[in-house]
Amino acid sequence: MTFSIELPNRTGVGDPEKIDSSGHVVLIGANGAGKTRLGIWIEERHQNKYTVHRMSAQKALTIPEFAQLKNLEQAEKDLIFGRSDQHATVGRKIHDRWGGTPATFLLSDYDKLLSLLFAKSSERDRKHTENTRQSQSYILVADAPIDTIVKIWGDIMPHREIKFFDGKVLVKKTDEPEYHGKEMSDGERVALYLIGQCLCAPDNSIVIVDEPEIHLHKSLVDKLWNKVEELSQTKTIVYITHDLDFAASRTDANKIWIKSYNGNNVWTWDEVPDEETLPENMILEVIGSRKKILFCEGDAGSLDVTIYQIAYPNYHVIPRGGCDKVIESTKALRNNVALHHLDAVGIIDSDYRESEEVAALLAHGIKTIAVAEIENIFCVESAVRVVAEHLTQDPNQVVEKVTQYILSALISELELQISSMAERRIQYLLGAFSKSSNDKQGLTGGLGVTLGRIDVDVIYGECKSEFDAAIASNNLDELLRVYNRKSLPARISGILGLANGEYKKLLVRLMKGPKRQAVTTALQTYLPTLP
Structure with a gap:
């Protein structure tokens, strides 16, 4: 199914704008840029046309002792709408799922997620039993979301085994006793939560994930989301993040930079431009900075970079390693049509350069220090x-x-x-x-x-x-x-x-x-x- 995802008009007036949603979407911006509120806007704008399932950054990760067993329809409504009776509707979701305050409400639905996971396994087993009786022959047992979670878990956490048994979540580390899921670390609990929520979201739905990297170790983030995306071919995932590395890791996603929120459903935003000579995470860092850009030699954390950070407090200092990379980055940023409005300069060591070369570099915004080496x-x-x-x-x-x-x-x-x-x-x-x-x-x-x-x-x-x-x-x-x-x-x-x-x-x-x-x-x- 092809989704038509819209964002508020970037000019602040006029009809919403359609964005490329042929793949997944990443909304990236600094803290306070209004990313969460934009996620809510997307949910409310599209929920009458598609199923939209949003996971907020503010969520409780408490795993219950036992999951409450429910039938499939009841469990699905409970997770998606926040209630399971005849009043479980899109129109009431803001109150029943979000407590009337969708931007700040602490989402506490781990118990509902586990109930749905067990309900889906029970429904799979019921159908398989029924079909087997009718055919009187062996039928391959299809994977339920729980089976898929067990496989993903084994891939991303090979030294931990997870089991779902009799309404409980159980975990076992290699050569250690089994323990209840409620004793899992924050990283383990959030991994299970995110995988489960995405797998349980209905087909042909929009899944909005606020802070998809939270509590997860850097080494696990890419593996987890690559696997989830692989298993979500019929869904569009909208990620909301301030993490540059995570945004850059979603290589086939459409990336939107959220610059600011001006109130009254008005956001300043733009597409992240392409630049072949600059790494994407650097592009994200550059356009997200509210300061002028200074490229310098050295590596992050080195003493010479510290000198530049202190000497030029009004600049965002980005170390690029060697002088060639500083020159390349400065020229690329100043010459990129979509980025040339950003004030970028480079500083390199004089390093035996004579006046003719120094002048040529200066014409491209690259300056040299007055000593041979920093x-x-x-x-x-x-x-x-x-x-x-x-x-x-x-x-x-x-x-x-x-x-x-x-x-x-x-x-x-x-x-x-x-x-x-x-x-x-x-x-x-x-x-x-x-x-x-x-x-x-x-x-x-x-x-x-x-x-x-x-x-x-x-x-x-x-x-x-x-x-x-x-x-x-x-x-x-x-x-x-x-x-x-x-x-x-x-x-x-x-x-x-x-x-x-x-x-x-x-x-x-x-x-x-x-x-x-x-x-x-x-x-x-x-x-x-x-x-």
């Missing part, structure tokens, strides 16, 4: 002085010792540093290769032009002059501008009487503490100015 910024004179004063040491003496140590270290590997800088600049020139025409001659000609720009003697001489000037200056900051060595902060720790590597950690602690302003000011001199 690690060098921990060693600049103003930062060393802050740490020395904190340790009640003479700042002038400490700066002099650090300067002489780094000067000596640079001289000891000067030839390596000069050749590495020259290598980097030659690589940049080689990267500018382009054919002069669309044939073999054009390739040859283009290569000749590229190689003609490369004079190793001149490049090496220019690089040597830069290092010679830095050495002659005997200035700490000038040395750090050209000296490309990530280990310098760790190596100067001993000069200040600190254990190896402790200097950088201490500086970050000071940056987060009472000397935040002093350290930030000291480092910002060497960081690019951002709007």
